[in-house]
Amino acid sequence: MTLPESALALSRPPFRNYQFDSAYDEMFEAPGVPRPHYKPLFQTLLDLPPEELRKSQQAADLSFLHQGITFTVYGNSEGTERVFPNDLLPRIIPHAEWRKIESGLTQRIAALNLFLEDIYHAGKILADGVVPRELVYSCRHFRREMRGLQVPRGIYVSICGTDLVRLPGGSFAVLEDNLRVPSGVSYMLANRKVLKKVFPTLFRDYGVCPVDHYAQALLATLRALAPQNSSGRHEPTVVLLTPGVFNSAYFEHTFLAQQMGIELVEGRDLLVHDNVVYMRTTAGLRRVDVIYRRVDDDYLDPLCFQRDSSLGVPGLFNAYRAGNVGLANAIGTGIADDKAVYAYVPQIIRYYLGEDPVLENVPTYLLSDRSQRDYVLERLDQLVVKAVGESGGYGMLIGPHSTAEQRDDFRRRIQADPRNYIAQPTLSLSRAPCFLEGEAQARHVDLRPYILYGENMTLVPGGLTRVALRRGSLVVNSSQGGGSKDTWVLRA
Amino acid sequence: MTDRENPMLSRVADSLYWMSRYLERAEHTARLIDVDLQLRLDQSPEAGTGRWIGLLAALQVPTPEDGALDAETLTYLLTLDRANPSSIISCVAAARENLRQVREQCSSDMWEQLNRLFLHVKSTASSDAGLPDSYQFFRAVQDGAHLFQGVTDSTMSHGEGWHYIQLGRFVERTDAVARLIGSHFSRFPHALDQAVESEEYLEWVGLLKSCAAFQAYCKAHTAELRPLRVAEFLLLNPGFPHSVRFSVDMVHAALTAIGDLTERKAEQPVRIAGRLRATLSFSQIDEIMASGAMAFVDSIRWQCTQAHAAIHQVYFDYSIESALVA
Numbered sequence: 001m002t003l004p005e006s007a008l009a010l011s012r013p014p015f016r017n018y019q020f021d022s023a024y025d026e027m028f029e030a031p032g033v034p035r036p037h038y039k040p041l042f043q044t045l046l047d048l049p050p051e052e053l054r055k056s057q058q059a060a061d062l063s064f065l066h067q068g069i070t071f072t073v074y075g076n077s078e079g080t081e082r083v084f085p086n087d088l089l090p091r092i093i094p095h096a097e098w099r100k101i102e103s104g105l106t107q108r109i110a111a112l113n114l115f116l117e118d119i120y121h122a123g124k125i126l127a128d129g130v131v132p133r134e135l136v137y138s139c140r141h142f143r144r145e146m147r148g149l150q151v152p153r154g155i156y157v158s159i160c161g162t163d164l165v166r167l168p169g170g171s172f173a174v175l176e177d178n179l180r181v182p183s184g185v186s187y188m189l190a191n192r193k194v195l196k197k198v199f200p201t202l203f204r205d206y207g208v209c210p211v212d213h214y215a216q217a218l219l220a221t222l223r224a225l226a227p228q229n230s231s232g233r234h235e236p237t238v239v240l241l242t243p244g245v246f247n248s249a250y251f252e253h254t255f256l257a258q259q260m261g262i263e264l265v266e267g268r269d270l271l272v273h274d275n276v277v278y279m280r281t282t283a284g285l286r287r288v289d290v291i292y293r294r295v296d297d298d299y300l301d302p303l304c305f306q307r308d309s310s311l312g313v314p315g316l317f318n319a320y321r322a323g324n325v326g327l328a329n330a331i332g333t334g335i336a337d338d339k340a341v342y343a344y345v346p347q348i349i350r351y352y353l354g355e356d357p358v359l360e361n362v363p364t365y366l367l368s369d370r371s372q373r374d375y376v377l378e379r380l381d382q383l384v385v386k387a388v389g390e391s392g393g394y395g396m397l398i399g400p401h402s403t404a405e406q407r408d409d410f411r412r413r414i415q416a417d418p419r420n421y422i423a424q425p426t427l428s429l430s431r432a433p434c435f436l437e438g439e440a441q442a443r444h445v446d447l448r449p450y451i452l453y454g455e456n457m458t459l460v461p462g463g464l465t466r467v468a469l470r471r472g473s474l475v476v477n478s479s480q481g482g483g484s485k486d487t488w489v490l491r492a
Numbered sequence: 493m494t495d496r497e498n499p500m501l502s503r504v505a506d507s508l509y510w511m512s513r514y515l516e517r518a519e520h521t522a523r524l525i526d527v528d529l530q531l532r533l534d535q536s537p538e539a540g541t542g543r544w545i546g547l548l549a550a551l552q553v554p555t556p557e558d559g560a561l562d563a564e565t566l567t568y569l570l571t572l573d574r575a576n577p578s579s580i581i582s583c584v585a586a587a588r589e590n591l592r593q594v595r596e597q598c599s600s601d602m603w604e605q606l607n608r609l610f611l612h613v614k615s616t617a618s619s620d621a622g623l624p625d626s627y628q629f630f631r632a633v634q635d636g637a638h639l640f641q642g643v644t645d646s647t648m649s650h651g652e653g654w655h656y657i658q659l660g661r662f663v664e665r666t667d668a669v670a671r672l673i674g675s676h677f678s679r680f681p682h683a684l685d686q687a688v689e690s691e692e693y694l695e696w697v698g699l700l701k702s703c704a705a706f707q708a709y710c711k712a713h714t715a716e717l718r719p720l721r722v723a724e725f726l727l728l729n730p731g732f733p734h735s736v737r738f739s740v741d742m743v744h745a746a747l748t749a750i751g752d753l754t755e756r757k758a759e760q761p762v763r764i765a766g767r768l769r770a771t772l773s774f775s776q777i778d779e780i781m782a783s784g785a786m787a788f789v790d791s792i793r794w795q796c797t798q799a800h801a802a803i804h805q806v807y808f809d810y811s812i813e814s815a816l817v818a
Contacts, residue, residue: 065611066604068592245593258596269501271812281499282652282807283754285815 008032009042014050014439024168025442026091026432037094037490044202045089050438056198057088057435069190070251085483086191087434088198091445091465092206098489101164101172101449102459104359107349109160109451112177112336114352116156120146120332130351131344135368138419139341140389141180141334143297145304149321152225153454156330159221159292160451161185161464164359166430173360175427175446177345179337180329181294184464184484185214185450186252189259191486192462207491209461214450215259218292221454222260225326226289236289239263239279241270243295243311253294267295272315275322290326291316297331339388339422340366365423367414376423377414380407383423385414398474400426429474434467434485444468446476447487461489498651504594505656506808511590512660515606518583519637520668521551525570526630527701531694532563542679550675550702553578567626572617580633584613599647602640609636652753655746659803662742667796669703669736673726674789677719684720684781696722703734723785724777736792737772743799744769750807761802768795 009015010032020031027038034042045053064070064083093101118125119136126133136142161182163175192211196203219238226236242253244266257264269279270288278285293300299309304317319325335341343364349357365372365383376383380399387395397410414421429444436443449463465487466476476482528547532540544561548554553576555561556569573579577586588610595603609632616629641661648654676699682688688696696717700706703726712729713721729735744765751762771792780788 066608067600068595068603068607245589250592251595254595263499263501263504264594264596265501266503269503273812273816279499280502280810280812280815282502282505282750283499283756285812286499 018440019442023428024166024170024430037092060194087485089433089435090486090488091432092488095490095492105451106457107358111349111352113156115348116336117154130347139335139338143332146332151330152326156333158328158453161448164447168428173362177337179333183249186255187484188464195486208488211460211462214460217452217458219260221452222290222292224454227323238290239265239288241291241293267311267313270313272319275319275324277319277325292328339386362424367418367421384426385410385423444474462487500652502808504597507590507594508653508656509660511587512657513664514583514587515637516661516664518580519634521580522630522633524702527698531698550672581613581617584610597653601643601647605640605643655749659746662739666739670789670792674786677785682719687716687718708732740768740772759806761799764799
């Protein structure tokens, strides 16, 4: 069967109400004309009765609910557990595009690691005036305690989930580097499992790169961080430190621990004696060599950081300093994903690697700069303003969708503490078809690939495609009504 | 310090143990009410109030302060009342919450099964109709618990974690069955070696059914119910899974296995369970009944509490100083 005429295709379900605008469309190069790598999916959707898809969606939703693939929403005591909405239509990325993303992210993470090593030691980049000194020292996530501390293999960021967006011209740009405790990888794996069930033939015919080895790669990365003095004793003991069952990503913590076959621990399971970390087991104490911590810097060690934290382990920082335990990620990486430092990443890449960045940045206005601030304050209704140290879609103003009150509020906040804010143009994220209300509808998406850096750098081909499920919305964060879909990176 | 291959976190062991206790408690409560509601159909309404008092005592739920003893209020109190920590919904929720905290330790089938049971109970609680079909509901809770046990036994490694699950289930069962026998024998002081008849016959059937034991008893002793035989069957039968003896044997087996796995053999919990086991294997039913069922049952429950405390102290909450020396 040949592809129907474009106009005809768009008059049939499930595409009858599919909308186009200036945003880049992942599936169509022109209304009704699918891009070459989307043709088989397009054809499948035309041939498939919508009822079938609807049934699959229900089955998938139910299986997510039964498996308890949920996340927790803060600030809402009743019904805090929510299923993370999953969309059935895969997002497809051709091989060549992926290669570019891969080389761009490898370059970026390498440079950011060198940057972290530098600012916590000699500070050459600051002395050379490439990155302003006050920008680094005024960052809330800069940890003085880390000055001069030698981290295993010199790797600060071992696990990273960078947010990419596709601009209207079709190229990918980096929106945010998440260098602290990025989450979402479990949804990438869960989505894949569901899609293999829903579209087995299509999946096979497409030749999709597998992602199932992520857990194994993560474990290898973590093991690479084991202290040198532990190698002779036994296989390094790796644990995942979770803040506990009330954390929004708790499902992911249990999932990863199970997939890697390591212990999931809470702060109260660990103790430090004589600068060595132990966990409390039924057979007595057991030494811990590497901690994949999903707890923020602030809460890691009440003796060193926030005193009232009950999530952390008293004495952990000293054990780390003594080189008796490895941490992933290292403490103090938040400085490099500060949204104001972000603006300097292209210069950082050129400074350390002598290369041009493969992936572009989104234009960013630093509000600590007077002229840029004035420019932004006049255009609050057109720009996006973000607090530099926040993540997860919190602390953010989207100009075109804001009320005058919200803008006044942000204006006051910016004037009170300009260093704490940046502004960016309102990006028109690319759109991809999603199966909603029984038909295909266009929704804005981004892409979060996961990068692992241990003995070497590994990118699992794919990532989490996050979807802004509300019509017209540009916010893809799970905490703000976002969902996700599987990402298919094609083999060659 | 331990170098054992797969050590288990104390917190995890604690959660598995409590998860299992809560689920056993939910199942026990469901069975008791199920049996009770059916017996009630054959009785005069006056007899009903006494039954409720007995039921509340057997479940250790305090009688409501306003003294309201109507069926609807009490059924709600015991099944869907979140304010009552022993209600079925509270127990199932607590079991699920405990398992949720150690999800990575169990098979995904186990988690799905328990989660499904929880969602079922929760949706019953949030529907306006309350308990539309109570028989179905109590059946579903018991089936859900049985399924979970089956899934557990066939999909989880029978290692240390599994033994904590066994331990929780049978510690809870020992205590619950012992309590049930005690309260029954004090309410119905029937001549021990005579067959019970008419009105009271139903009560004794009820006791056996509450332990899922009626059919098994009939197989062993025919449908003629003699209190002495009933007591012997429920206390001392070595092969019936809801007898006290069987439950204590399982507690002992689990503790021995855990002792071996953690290389802590001579510890207190195993000793206590061993002593309890010996008491039950060597006791004669007429001796027990001569000194009163209540006293015997109380002593069993007291030792059970001691075993629980010892387990807690040795495996879950030991002092760091003692562990560092070892």
